Amino acid sequence: MEAVHHLDHGHEHHPAGIMRWVTTTNHKDIGTLYLWFSFAMFMVGGVMALVIRAELFQPGLQIVQPEFFNQMTTLHGLIMVFGAIMPAFVGFANWQIPMMIGAPDMAFPRMNNWSFWLLPPAALLLVISLFVPGGAAAAGWTLYPPLTVQMGMGMDLTIFAVHILGMSSIMGSINIVTTVLNLRAPGMTLMKMPLFVWTWLITAYLLIAVMPVLAGAVTMTLTDRHFGTHFFNAAGGGDPVLFQHIFWFFGHPEVYIIILPGFGVVSQIIPAFSRKPLFGYASMVYATASIAILSFIVWAHHMYTVGMPVAGQLFFMFATMLIAVPTGVKVFNWLATMWKGSLTFEAPMLFALGFIFLFTTGGLTGIVLSIVPLDVQVHDTYYVVAHFHYTMVAGALFSAFGAVYFWLPKWTGKMYDEKLGKLHFWLSFIFFNLTFFVQHFLGLAGMPRRIPDYALQFAEFNAISSVGAFGFGLTQLLFFYIVLKCIRSGEKAPARPWEGADTLEWTLPSPAPYHSFETPPVVK
């Protein structure tokens, strides 16, 4: 359609209104769509989290019944992972990758359009599944059989949603890989690419490798449900644990899919606000690659209690511990970048520092969890819930907020309200810790996850956690307000609002022109 535009209407004519967004092939429009979609899903998933936390505020059943509670935990997980976090980072990729490598747009603009527009139907399937007989899938976001075989048609809708989301991710990834490998400006060698682009390139490969695996797992569930196969049914010669192996072969790389672009964002922000280049660029690239490779051989650390042979447990324990090495390299690099810098603490920097603090916490509890005898104690308890929220919420979400504040001036041409941005950070940081820190104690003391009601000794920390969760949820409305205020009435932003930012997007005016680099810049 791009070519047609050039011939028929000249450059700046686009369909107006809703059709502009439905038919757009522009990387910035699509990036915007991804980001708003992700925010909407963040709200939906967030409301589900609050239903969960409201029920858990006190012992006893007050607000929802157990079967609905299970639907909430399941949908909260699926929606946050596939609807909120992943699309948010694809949104950043769409906006930023062409600008950061000096390209005019993504390599496959029409496929780009389609990979976005597959998302709303998938999200709709998930939400609609709440209203079909039997309700939504209630087997947890990990969808372990045989429970999934017992579910009603909500499960089928979930399976189709996962298929569609997978297609969208694969197309998005092909687009990113092709763009990065082919559309870089002259002189921009791979080892000159900004780290955000590097992390996304590696993430895209991970996605292409593992999304089909997930699709296979849920398809087998579908045929077990309806067509009499017995992949996961021992009575028919199958094995329920087989599903877990396949799922986590997808699922472990998936957690790096979620976190690597966040690493990328932080690796842009820290140098910019330290006014210093990244300390070890090459080692950061290698660390990212090694994390990605290792992520394929650690999956069974999610399954230490299924009863695998000791040799298996030892292998997965050692491999998992090994991941701490490249992850440590990343953290040390960020610290060395800040060392003897000239630091300022605008909202993006605050979120990046919050990221380091919280992600390190989550990483260190990850070391505790990698050790089989300890994991066996806290597996499937709130300790694990705390751990993965420290890495995923604090990791992915905090870096996403950092990214929004960092690039918002470039996207909108206006500055956000710095005071409110800082307030958003501090409230998020405090309420996040209030919600999740105490969950470590709950898990150590033995409170299982995914239960709607609990013994009395868990009451205090659950109450604290719920208060924190509501605070955290409400704080995000402030974020919404800050973004709207920026778009409506922010002060005009210069081309390069951050003194230390030196990647290519800052050479473009703010807001960035509709087509990023029509003549490629030359990188020295």
Next chain:
Amino acid sequence: MYKGLRRSVALLFTVMGGAAHGAYQLNLQEQQTRIGQDIFDLHTLILAIVAVIFVGVMGVMLYSIVNHRKTAGRQAVQFHENTTVEIIWTIIPFIILVAMAFPAAKTLLAMRDASHPDLTIKATGYQWKWGYDYLQDGVSFYSNLSTPRGQIENKDPKGEHYLLEVDNPIVVPTGKKIRILITANDVLHAWYVPALAVKQDAIPGFIREAWFKVERPGTFRGQCAELCGKDHGFMPIVVEAVEPEKYAQWVAEQKKKQAAAQLDPNKTFTLDELKAHGEKVYAQNCVACHQANGAGIPGAFPGLAGSKLVKGPKEAHIGIVINGKAGTAMAPFGKQLSDVDLAAVVTYERNAWGNNTGDLVQPGEIKALRK
């Protein structure tokens, strides 16, 4: 709600003031087994190491934040890439990890050695209760949550062991190596008792093992740890450890009780006898899904009140209870229940909640229909 809020705010201040005390647990539960104690110590060791790392890393970050800020007049010193430093900070974490791996592997190997047990008990996870078979002593029973509904629905004050209490706890002798063979009947469950340091998934169609050896008498509470459907949060595990003599006594009592409870399958029962017994069987095995009023849960579990199948020919009704229905939560109860229990529960269903068929099913009919 308000009370909870006040309590949590009060607690917040206590915790922040560092005055955490016994009422809420901040660490793993007190361990009752040698292995558990080893695991506890391993956790303390690892936690200490990661805490030191955390303080070190955050200390460096804080130092930069305080001292290297632009407002303090700092100019950035432009340095980057230093191979020596980068090699050092790759090697040192590696060495720390190797140091952690040794005690971890040692504890793991000890933990997994279930050989030479003194006593073997099979634990089976059901939706939503546990079944236990003492393989040597020939005792078998089911263990259901005993917390009354009223407490869960906030109508009555909650008892001390709210949700962690059962009708029939599993009793074991102290000082003996107990091996638990763990499996499941329907979906995944997990047998988890924190104080005994045991957690093992229960997988339908497979048998897994775990073991423990309790030194002192006591009662230890745990619960199912793998999402298993609606009442996942309501299938606790209670282990009572008693001295070996008391254990022998308990076994003898159980056997007597079991013999006394055994209803003669050759007897012909009256309708009232069957209904009365059937109501009990229903309350233990069916109520979680089909509900006490027989109305089920729409969309998930069918109602039995007014059900065509229940009011129709007996054979179809008996058939689904014995054989279950593959691919649904309706399990085959033929394996779990005796002929008398099955006859009674079917009779009960055919005559309760307005299903006044007047039918009566004798144990002999069940026996004839079993394959």
